[in-house]
Amino acid sequence: MKKIVCLPGDGIGQEIMNSALQVMTVIADKYQLDLVTEEHDFGGAAIDNHGHPLPEATLAACQAADGILLGAIGGPQWEEAEVRPEQGLLALRKALNLYANIRPVTVPTATAHLSPLKPEIVTGADFVVVRELTGGIYFGEPRELNQEDALDTCTYTAAEIRRILRKGFEIAQGRRKLVTSVDKANVLATSKLWRKIAEEVASEFPDVTLEHHLVDSVAMKLIQEPTHFDVIITENLFGDILSDEASVIPGTLGILPSASHGVGGLSLYEPIHGSAPDIAGQNIANPVSMILSMAMMLRESFGWEAPASEVEETCYAVMAEGVLTGDLGGTTSTSEFVEAVIKKIQAA
Numbered sequence: 023m024k025k026i027v028c029l030p031g032d033g034i035g036q037e038i039m040n041s042a043l044q045v046m047t048v049i050a051d052k053y054q055l056d057l058v059t060e061e062h063d064f065g066g067a068a069i070d071n072h073g074h075p076l077p078e079a080t081l082a083a084c085q086a087a088d089g090i091l092l093g094a095i096g097g098p099q100w101e102e103a104e105v106r107p108e109q110g111l112l113a114l115r116k117a118l119n120l121y122a123n124i125r126p127v128t129v130p131t132a133t134a135h136l137s138p139l140k141p142e143i144v145t146g147a148d149f150v151v152v153r154e155l156t157g158g159i160y161f162g163e164p165r166e167l168n169q170e171d172a173l174d175t176c177t178y179t180a181a182e183i184r185r186i187l188r189k190g191f192e193i194a195q196g197r198r199k200l201v202t203s204v205d206k207a208n209v210l211a212t213s214k215l216w217r218k219i220a221e222e223v224a225s226e227f228p229d230v231t232l233e234h235h236l237v238d239s240v241a242m243k244l245i246q247e248p249t250h251f252d253v254i255i256t257e258n259l260f261g262d263i264l265s266d267e268a269s270v271i272p273g274t275l276g277i278l279p280s281a282s283h284g285v286g287g288l289s290l291y292e293p294i295h296g297s298a299p300d301i302a303g304q305n306i307a308n309p310v311s312m313i314l315s316m317a318m319m320l321r322e323s324f325g326w327e328a329p330a331s332e333v334e335e336t337c338y339a340v341m342a343e344g345v346l347t348g349d350l351g352g353t354t355s356t357s358e359f360v361e362a363v364i365k366k367i368q369a370a
């Protein structure tokens with residue numbers, strides 16, 4: 023029996039979590055998967071109910087889980103909160119040591135027309151952003167906000183850089199064996215260290231090709247020639263920005279999933295997007311990012327390849343048929359999309 027802790031969070035979080043759990047129930051039934059779910063407050067919802075975005079009970083439940091599903095957190099109503107929802111997310115990632123955030127981006131031929139970019143540019147794009155998740159400027163101290171100045175600190179240890187690079191190179195070994203290491207080594211000390219360690223780690227993986235790119239020019243190349251990339255490895259802030267940018271390639275932020283892996287075998291799965299307060303509560307959010315995150319959990323945490331693939335292929339098949347939520351130019355509601363996915367899984 024696999025215990026899954028679900029943290030719907032805020033904004034569209036509950037809607038997309040419900041969507042993913044409905045699909046999970048159907049696929050579990052079809053493949054006789056032994057699963058149990060348990061929901062906990064997190065983010066803004068936890069601030070409202072418990073005065074803190076990461077209550078002790080939520081953290082303890084996550085630590086005792088076999089897999090964690092997270093919707094999204096944050097929203098304008100908590101902007102002035104003493105501890106913001108986003109700090110709860112960072113605290114959870116740190117507490118569980120989830121240092122490797124894996125964000126796959128793929129454009130199957132059948133859905134290439136959904137991209138705002140030319141089909142000949144995006145068709146066949148298939149790469150993974152490997153983002154360092156527990157270091158860098160989101161965590162560095164000191165951090166100060168004063169009336170006339172402010173300070174953030176970016177720190178990385180060699181060990182933190184080495185382990186994320188090794189993770190990315192390992193992923194590349196199972197793919198097309200090209201690593202693009204992204205930094206800003208022409209300016210930043212942390213990036214100079216990053217580049218040096220990338221060279222060292224590359225020597226441990228002689229079958230993998232390493233190329234270095236500066237973050238500014240790679241932001242352009244990503245859109246110009248997305249099919250070039252295989253595994254992009256980068257630090258926390260750059261990975262956050264580049265992966266949202268990368269969502270334009272398949273067509274929307276609403277379809278990109280992610281996995282965050284740690285050291286003890288416990289992983290968390292979440293969409294790459296935020297809580298989308300502008301569309302929350304309207305049953306119009308694209309649930310694909312959350313459904314695909316759930317599928318990643320079935321594969322990567324539980325080893326259930328066939329059900330994971332069926333969920334992924336069904337989502338893309340439904341989109342290819344023109345069943346599209348508003349972010350992809352359609353009029354399908356969240357619940358209608360989920361119904362279409364479930365119907366297809368049951369019919370197959």
Ligand SMILES: NC(=O)C1=CN([C@@H]2O[C@H](COP(=O)(O)OP(=O)(O)OC[C@H]3O[C@@H](n4cnc5c(N)ncnc54)[C@H](O)[C@@H]3O)[C@@H](O)[C@H]2O)C=CC1
Pocket residue numbers: 034093094095096097098108111275276277292293294295296297298299300301306307308309311349
């Ligand atoms: N992991 C998390 O929980 C994250 C939380 N946030 C938080 O989310 C809140 C909103 O941040 P934003 O900058 O607006 O980013 P966002 O990712 O929530 O939304 C950006 C745009 O994409 C759209 N969008 C996002 N997901 C969608 C989906 N599934 N279907 C259709 N459209 C979708 C939104 O409607 C919005 O127009 C903030 O409080 C932010 O801190 C932001 C990023 C990650």
Ligand SMILES: CC(C)CC(=O)C(=O)O
Pocket residue numbers: 108111112262294295
């Ligand atoms: C809300 C931030 C802390 C994180 C973020 O934007 C992300 O992980 O994609």
Ligand SMILES: [Mg+2]
Pocket residue numbers: 262263266294295
């Ligand atoms: Mg982000």
